[in-house]
Amino acid sequence: xxxxxxxDPTLRHRSHEVTLRLLRPDGTAxxxxxxxxxxxxxxxxxxxxxxxxxxxxxxxxAESPGAVFGGADAETAERLVDLWLAVFNTATLxxxxxxxxxxxxxxxxxxLLTAARWFRDRGVSLKGxxxxxxxxxxxxxxxxxxxxxxxVLRARIRREVTAFxxxxxxxxxxxxxxxxxxxxxxxxxxxITRLCRRLGRIPMARLAFEEARxxxxxxxxxxxxxxxxxAYECLIEGVLEAGIRxxxxxxxxxxxxxxxxxxxxxxxxxxxxRFGLPLHLSETTLLSGDLMPAEIxxxxxxxxxxxxxxxxxxxxxADELVRHYRTLLSHPSVEAITYWGLTDxxxxxxxxxxxxxxxxxxKPAYDALHRLVKDExxxxxxxxxTDAEGRMKVxxxxxxxxxDIEDSTAAFELGPDTSRTGVTVTP
Amino acid sequence: xxxxxxxDPTLRHRSHEVTLRLLRPDGTAxxxxxxxxxxxxxxxxxxxxxxxxxxxxxxxxAESPGAVFGGADAETAERLVDLWLAVFNTATLxxxxxxxxxxxxxxxxxxLLTAARWFRDRGVSLKGxxxxxxxxxxxxxxxxxxxxxxxVLRARIRREVTAFxxxxxxxxxxxxxxxxxxxxxxxxxxxITRLCRRLGRIPMARLAFEEARxxxxxxxxxxxxxxxxxAYECLIEGVLEAGIRxxxxxxxxxxxxxxxxxxxxxxxxxxxxRFGLPLHLSETTLLSGDLMPAEIxxxxxxxxxxxxxxxxxxxxxADELVRHYRTLLSHPSVEAITYWGLTDxxxxxxxxxxxxxxxxxxKPAYDALHRLVKDExxxxxxxxxTDAEGRMKVxxxxxxxxxDIEDSTAAFELGPDTSRTGVTVTP
Numbered sequence: 017x018x019x020x021x022x023x024d025p026t027l028r029h030r031s032h033e034v035t036l037r038l039l040r041p042d043g044t045a046x047x048x049x050x051x052x053x054x055x056x057x058x059x060x061x062x063x064x065x066x067x068x069x070x071x072x073x074x075x076x077x078a079e080s081p082g083a084v085f086g087g088a089d090a091e092t093a094e095r096l097v098d099l100w101l102a103v104f105n106t107a108t109l110x111x112x113x114x115x116x117x118x119x120x121x122x123x124x125x126x127x128l129l130t131a132a133r134w135f136r137d138r139g140v141s142l143k144g145x146x147x148x149x150x151x152x153x154x155x156x157x158x159x160x161x162x163x164x165x166x167x168v169l170r171a172r173i174r175r176e177v178t179a180f181x182x183x184x185x186x187x188x189x190x191x192x193x194x195x196x197x198x199x200x201x202x203x204x205x206x207x208i209t210r211l212c213r214r215l216g217r218i219p220m221a222r223l224a225f226e227e228a229r230x231x232x233x234x235x236x237x238x239x240x241x242x243x244x245x246x247a248y249e250c251l252i253e254g255v256l257e258a259g260i261r262x263x264x265x266x267x268x269x270x271x272x273x274x275x276x277x278x279x280x281x282x283x284x285x286x287x288x289x290r291f292g293l294p295l296h297l298s299e300t301t302l303l304s305g306d307l308m309p310a311e312i313x314x315x316x317x318x319x320x321x322x323x324x325x326x327x328x329x330x331x332x333x334a335d336e337l338v339r340h341y342r343t344l345l346s347h348p349s350v351e352a353i354t355y356w357g358l359t360d361x362x363x364x365x366x367x368x369x370x371x372x373x374x375x376x377x378x379k380p381a382y383d384a385l386h387r388l389v390k391d392e393x394x395x396x397x398x399x400x401x402t403d404a405e406g407r408m409k410v411x412x413x414x415x416x417x418x419x420d421i422e423d424s425t426a427a428f429e430l431g432p433d434t435s436r437t438g439v440t441v442t443p
Numbered sequence: 444x445x446x447x448x449x450x451d452p453t454l455r456h457r458s459h460e461v462t463l464r465l466l467r468p469d470g471t472a473x474x475x476x477x478x479x480x481x482x483x484x485x486x487x488x489x490x491x492x493x494x495x496x497x498x499x500x501x502x503x504x505a506e507s508p509g510a511v512f513g514g515a516d517a518e519t520a521e522r523l524v525d526l527w528l529a530v531f532n533t534a535t536l537x538x539x540x541x542x543x544x545x546x547x548x549x550x551x552x553x554x555l556l557t558a559a560r561w562f563r564d565r566g567v568s569l570k571g572x573x574x575x576x577x578x579x580x581x582x583x584x585x586x587x588x589x590x591x592x593x594x595v596l597r598a599r600i601r602r603e604v605t606a607f608x609x610x611x612x613x614x615x616x617x618x619x620x621x622x623x624x625x626x627x628x629x630x631x632x633x634x635i636t637r638l639c640r641r642l643g644r645i646p647m648a649r650l651a652f653e654e655a656r657x658x659x660x661x662x663x664x665x666x667x668x669x670x671x672x673x674a675y676e677c678l679i680e681g682v683l684e685a686g687i688r689x690x691x692x693x694x695x696x697x698x699x700x701x702x703x704x705x706x707x708x709x710x711x712x713x714x715x716x717r718f719g720l721p722l723h724l725s726e727t728t729l730l731s732g733d734l735m736p737a738e739i740x741x742x743x744x745x746x747x748x749x750x751x752x753x754x755x756x757x758x759x760x761a762d763e764l765v766r767h768y769r770t771l772l773s774h775p776s777v778e779a780i781t782y783w784g785l786t787d788x789x790x791x792x793x794x795x796x797x798x799x800x801x802x803x804x805x806k807p808a809y810d811a812l813h814r815l816v817k818d819e820x821x822x823x824x825x826x827x828x829t830d831a832e833g834r835m836k837v838x839x840x841x842x843x844x845x846x847d848i849e850d851s852t853a854a855f856e857l858g859p860d861t862s863r864t865g866v867t868v869t870p
Contacts, residue, residue: 194673198714213717217677218684246621247674250644254681257645287625290640 023282023346030060030345030393032430033411038402038421045406052420055395057139058105059414059431060345061296062389063354066107066135066142068093068362069100073134074127092361095376100358103386106141108298108354109184111176112152120156123172125179132183143354144184145298146191146240147173148224150199150208157207162214165207170227177231188266188298189237190224193217194247201314221255229261240266240298244284252291265291266298270356272308272315272367275336281343289349296352297344304333304379305368318365325360325368325379334380337371341388355385450709450773457487457772457820459857460838465829465848472833479847482822484566485532486841486858487772488723489816490781493534493562493569495520495789496527500561501554519788522803527785530813533568535725535781536611538603539579547583550599552606559610570781571611572725573618573667574600575651577626577635584634589641592634597654604658615693615725616664617651620644621674628741648682656688667693667725671711679718692718693725697783699735699742699794702763708770716776723779724771731760731806732795745792752787752795752806761807764798768815782812 038046072093109128110116117123132142148169157165177187192199197213197220199206212220221239228237239255239262241248255262265288269276276284288295304325312318344350357363360370371382378386395412402408410417414431465473499520536555537543544550559569575596584592604614619626624640624647626633639647648666655664666682666689668675682689692715696703703711715722731752739745771777784790787797798809822839829835837844841858 194677198673216684217680243673245672245674246625246670247672247677250621250674250677250681253644254677254684257643257681257685 023285023343024348025342025346027345027393029348031411031413032432032434033409034428034430034434035407035409036419036428038406038408038419038426046402046421047404047406049402049406049421051400051402051408052397053395053400053410053412053417054397054420055412055415056418056427057416058389058393059416059429061106061141061352061354062104063106063108063143063352064100064104064358065354065356066109066131066140068096068358069107069134070109070127070131072097073131092359092376096358096372099372099378099382101138101140103382103389104355105139106143106186106352106354107135108143108145109135111144111146113149113172114152114154116176117154117172120154123175125175129179129183132180136183141186142180142184143186143238144176144180144188146188147176147228148189148208148220149191150196150206150212151192153206153208158204160207162211165211166215166223169208169211170223173224173227174231177228177235181232181235184235186236186238186264187228187232188240189228190221191240191266192242193221193239194241194243194251196220201316217251218254218258218260222258222260225260225262236263238262238264238266238296238298240268240296242268242270242299244269249287249290252288256291262293264294264296264351266296268299269297270299270301270315271336272301272303272318272365272369273310273312274307275302275340278339278343281340282347285344285347285349289347293349294351295347295349296354297350298352298354299356300340300353301356301364301367301369302333302336302340302381303367303369304329304381308367315365320366323366323368325370325373329368330379330381334384337381338384338388341385345393450712450770451775452769452773454772454820456775458838458840459859459861460836461855461857461861462834462836463846463855465833465835465846465853473829473848474831474833476829476833476848478827478829478835479824480822480827480837480839481824481845481847482839482842483845483854484843485816485820486843486856488533488568488779488781489531490533490535490570490779491527491531491785492781492783493536493558493567495523495785496534496561497536497554497558499524500558519786519803523785523799526799526805526809528565528567530809530816531782532566533570533613533779533781534562535570535572536562538571538573540576540599541579541581543603544581544599547581550602552602556606556610559607563610568613569607569611570613570665571603571607571615573615574603574655575616575635575647576618577623577633577639578619580633580635585631587634589638592638593642593650596635596638597650600651600654601658604655604662608659608662611662613663613665613691614655614659615667616655617648618667619669620648620666621668621670621678623647628743644678645681645685645687649685649687652687652689663690665689665691665693665723665725667695667723669695669697669726671696676714676717679715683718689720691721691723691778693723695726696724697726697728697742698763699728699730699745699792699796700737700739701734702729702767705766705770708767709774712771712774712776716774720776721778722774722776723781724777725779725781726783727767727780728783728791728794728796729760729763729767729808730794730796731756731808735794742792747793750793750795752797752800756795757806757808761811764808765811765815768812772820 109131135142196209197217199209225237252265267288285295305323308318344353357370359372360368360374363369372378393413400408412430417428417430419426536559562569623636624644626636652664694715712722732750735745771780784797786799787795787801790796799805820840827835839857844855844857846853
């Protein structure tokens with residue numbers, strides 16, 4: 017394992033420089049010409065759940081039956097679209113098995129494909145969540161013998177990865193594996209827990225990763241958990257030592273019981289960065305109301321009739337969100353942050369975890385995040401001038417850019433692999 | 444993994460039956476003869492630390508320099524010998540690296556060999572503790588580069604296992620691996636933590652087990668930890684999936700903060716029995732005085748000027764000790780219990796964890812344990828009679844037995860593999 021990488025609060029590692037040479041189609045240089053450069057997309061994955069827009073994408077008028085959390089109705093969703101697209105570039109789609117395939121053999125593939133295309137048409141990358149998980153496993157699997165459970169799970173993983181090939185490029189291959197074989201929050205033990213207890217955690221991870229990898233050799237596969245303790249570290253070590261190829265480590269980071277703070281966040285990042293894999297902060301929430309009591313172990317156990325967003329809570333949420341995103345981006349291993357929910361409407365547990373109030377108005381946290389992602393960490397339209405040979409230097413955040421020259425437009429990228437010696441752009 | 448084994452409070456799985464046939468040296472049967480059968484040794488490892496007797500075995504008159512915990516002076520030790528041997532059949536010897544090799548290249552091999560022979564001459568089996576551990580690693584290793592630390596650690600493991608071949612048949616190959624790479628209770632990070640952080644936990648386990656196995660193909664190698672959480676489970680899964688051969692899982696079970704109780708004990712045993720390996724309760728303590736506050740995480744942090752054994756505490760300790768040993772023996776996976784210390788004199792942290800008071804008198808817990816081990820779970824001298832063909836049936840606890848016939852004596856064993864169809868005994 018590598019030594020922990022030190023975080024850099026200047027975020028220097030997030031920006032890059034390139035020298036462009038701008039040429040006309042006939043090969044002559046745009047010498048001594050004014051141009052405007054602007055960023056069009058972040059390479060960093062600023063994600064959110066896409067659950068709210070499945071109904072909208074499918075032309076529903078009632079609530080989307082496929083959504084489990086989130087699930088704004090189509091009319092509300094329409095008003096949320098602009099807010100969502102103005103900040104986020106990556107959507108997590110719900111493949112919770114019991115909701116995705118409520119009747120055996122009748123998966124909601126078409127509905128989710130329509131949603132995936134809707135996002136892709138708007139320039140949004142897609143992540144599928146999750147392929148293997150004990151919670152929300154289908155009721156029709158409860159009584160199946162172990163061999164059948166394994167076979168059906170393998171088939172379901174292949175089916176989803178295959179069907180969404182070219183649309184969903186990142187999957188949570190397996191979710192919450194630390195607790196999976198000992199999960200006991202149910203009247204009847206679910207079939208996935210039963211299978212995991214029988215096989216063991218590492219063979220269960222192998223099953224999920226190998227099936228997904230075989231079905232989609234090009235997709236990125238994430239091992240995702242809410243457990244930030246040594247147990248998850250030990251599990252990751254075991255999975256990697258067993259030769260299972262993991263593309264990224266997912267850290268859920270729901271903070272219903274309070275903001276972790278910079279010190280704990282960096283400590284966690286350092287512990288999990290040791291494996292040399294990218295870190296995805298996969299399910300980030302900060303509340304704009306009362307916090308959940310610290311003694312609650314399973315967040316699902318906290319049920320309150322009303323959980324309002326408050327002015328003080330909203331100010332705190334905005335402050336903590338900015339601090340948290342700054343801390344996460346300061347660590348070079350972090351390549352994705354998914355905020356878990358845009359609106360309070362239909363949020364998990366009814367918590368005021370959204371960035372937008374139930375009435376559709378943005379909270380201060382939304383504005384603060386927008387300011388970070390599209391202002392402070394963003395290269396807006398910037399006037400530059402080429403030299404006598406059509407050259408100019410551009411420095412900016414990793415991502416996609418456009419350059420406007422006279423009546424033409426060209427695109428280029430900035431990233432760690434971008435050549436610094438010269439890129440020829442033909443608008 | 445196997446399903447958890449159910450505990451059996453009748454301890455039926457601990458006793459066995461055999462039909463013996465008793466023959467004279469000339470081959471004629473002891474027909475219709477009165478005999479006396481009695482148990483001489485338990486197969487189950489009732490262990491304790493042997494630290495107190497190293498000085499005595501070596502003929503010291505002052506305190507033993509090699510001992511770290513325990514360490515009664517030779518005069519006191521002499522009075523403790525009979526108490527120790529009357530209950531225990533397995534001694535843990537201290538191979539704490541900083542004490543065993545305080546000066547590089549000058550290990551206390553001879554001193555420990557003398558102690559090991561002293562125990563073996565008294566019918567006691569030996570366990571070495573531990574081969575690889577971050578705590579009490581030698582100061583002279585602090586500044587060594589990683590490659591050297593690994594090389595020296597490998598050499599030390601080979602050296603100890605080789606030198607004690609035929610005497611020490613069980614080793615804690617590696618101790619407290621869960622916390623090893625993140626242990627930070629020191630002013631300067633010790634060399635073993637540094638190495639483990641660099642290699643990872645599983646390669647560190649492989650190093651310790653493979654070196655020990657190569658040096659002593661016949662010894663039993665234990666993975667030992669105080670961590671009873673999911674983290675240790677995940678680590679064990681990773682170690683086993685990586686193909687490292689582990690002979691037993693060690694569970695330290697210091698209970699300075701209070702008796703676990705039957706329910707928690709069985710829950711822990713079931714979780715760790717899943718791997719199908721024998722369980723060693725390797726460092727069992729129950730206090731006969733104040734308990735350590737629950738909020739203390741590292742027991743070493745609790746320092747009090749005086750920690751007396753009290754009458755109420757001694758009654759509680761005796762009650763809990765009997766309940767704990769009954770619970771442990773009820774679980775078929777448990778094959779060893781080591782109580783951690785005989786006397787309060789020089790006990791770890793000064794806690795009243797011994798079975799004998801500092802003045803050398805036995806506490807009620809000692810008497811209670813003696814009653815279990817040498818009365819309730821023991822076949823004392825028992826008159827039996829052979830049939831016309833010299834046959835008789837014996838049922839008893841797994842272990843070694845002797846049979847007295849007329850003026851002769853013979854030995855036999857009872858165990859799960861003992862033939863039930865007939866054993867011929869020639870006194």
